[in-house]
Amino acid sequence: MKLLLASILAASTLLTGKVLAEPNSTIAKIRELGEINLGVREQTVPFSYLDDRQEYVGYSVDICKAVVDHIKRELALPTLKVNMRPVSAATRIPLLANGTIDLECASTTNNADRQKQVAFSNTIFLTSSYFASKRSNNLTEISDLKGKIITSASGTSNLVSLLTANKSMHLEARIVPAKDVSESFLMLSTGRVDAYVMDDIVLAGQIATAPQPEDFIISKDTLSPPEPYGLVMRKGDTEFKKIVDEALVAYFSSDQAVTNYKKWFEQPIPPNGVNLNFAMGQNLKNAYAHPTDSIDPSAYK
Template identity: 25%
Template sequence: MKKLIRSLGLLLSLVALTVIVSACGSKPLSERNVYQTDKQSKTITWGVKADTRLFGLLDTKDGKIKGFEVDLAKALTKQMLGKDAKAKFIQVTSSTRMPMLKNGNIDAIIATMTNTPERRKQVTFSNTYFYAGQSLLVKRGSSIKNVKDLNREKGTVLGVVGSDSVENVAKVAPNAKVLQLTDYAQAMTALKSGQGQALTTDNGILYGMSVQNPGYEVTGGTFVSEPYGIAMDKNQTPFRNATNRALTELRDNGTYDKLLHKWFHNVKGFDYKEAAKE
């Protein structure tokens, strides 16, 4: 009988422990200290694009995501947590990156995400790590030379769901029609098939698409500033502070410039000085 009671006691203790552990694990993101957890695990989980050439693109040969933002995230991880720290990457899109951050699937977003007042209502941003500007990608020889031409010709502009680019075009070219696709790969396919006269997003992304598609070019200059920042939950002040310190250190020790040159040195018309603005 005593043996049975001891067994039942042990079982109840295990159940209680499981409940406690489960409760801790289900703690909402707003109550977690992400930076402290990352320091203990020596790992930062980043949300990155996998469809955006130069910034984050899936290499089908080895199954790894590669690009400027991926390399910058790796450098930031080691700068923040030590040389033996590891960066973990999870693929996001413009429409999934915010929910995944809020759900705690990722610690931070480094995925061509523009720092805007509207987004700052939901998340906080690091200092700028890439100063982009919105532009247009068109087929060479197109009559569309700038955003005003889209407005005059009442053309169709292509964009991506979850990006603010289409909204920006609507403000300066209200006569233009809008077609939003799931990702940039689909948007480029739509442009090639004639579903739209121009594709709009940040010039950094468009440069990558023009490199991959020589028959298309970036045109019209920039009509909206699009400073990229690393997004994290509003309550993660220690993580934000550590990220900003690391960004400054990478700029000071030359790592940032090396990464920028590695990924953009062969992009025609790329302005290093503009992109590196803080």
């Protein structure tokens, strides 16, 4: 019976050219409800955040909008409603699992541990874990963190990298996890911690939008190899992952992809017109040219 059903679905797809959904799939849910729920962040500049008009914007949000446009065309749903649902590092995976969101559009690192719980799209960005500190503290290398108080956001791969470095390098630092990236930076700004570990581009965004950005510096040393960001969806829904990845292949090959990158990383961005001046690296150029969801750093060389 399963073989017969699979044959019917395959034949129908060939004849209609439309995507047919399996029962309980994200595509079936989208068709039934006429809407898609995107998980977004409130303060992850420049990937996903609220601007001065209280609208969700950012590099990842723009990519998700391109994916949604592709889904509208493929499913013949031109009036598909798009809902923006706020998530955090701690809530993103549970909210995917319970169906509150269908696709997370932010800055989530694709790694082996997370792949046990969720699925990732083709890579949309590459980053590494660095630490930020007050310039006056003169902390630039990992060895400078010995005996210091350090924070990172709960539920992030950065916290894992920090804990690993603390143990392997015998730093004897006191690790104080924060609720999210906003609380982490607040703890650093107010002197409650000596350093804050996070992705380099997230640190750059938070420092650039701080009242006195000149007060902070980002370390020379990195606590991790290059790590990929991906859009996140429910694990096991190969049908939905396929349509998302197809959308990204088309997107990365278009002029829109480079224009979008420059918009968020090389030009003034809302709300304060700050320019991050973060040129696209060769690893990301390779990811655009050869889309992949690999977690192997060598895949992007």
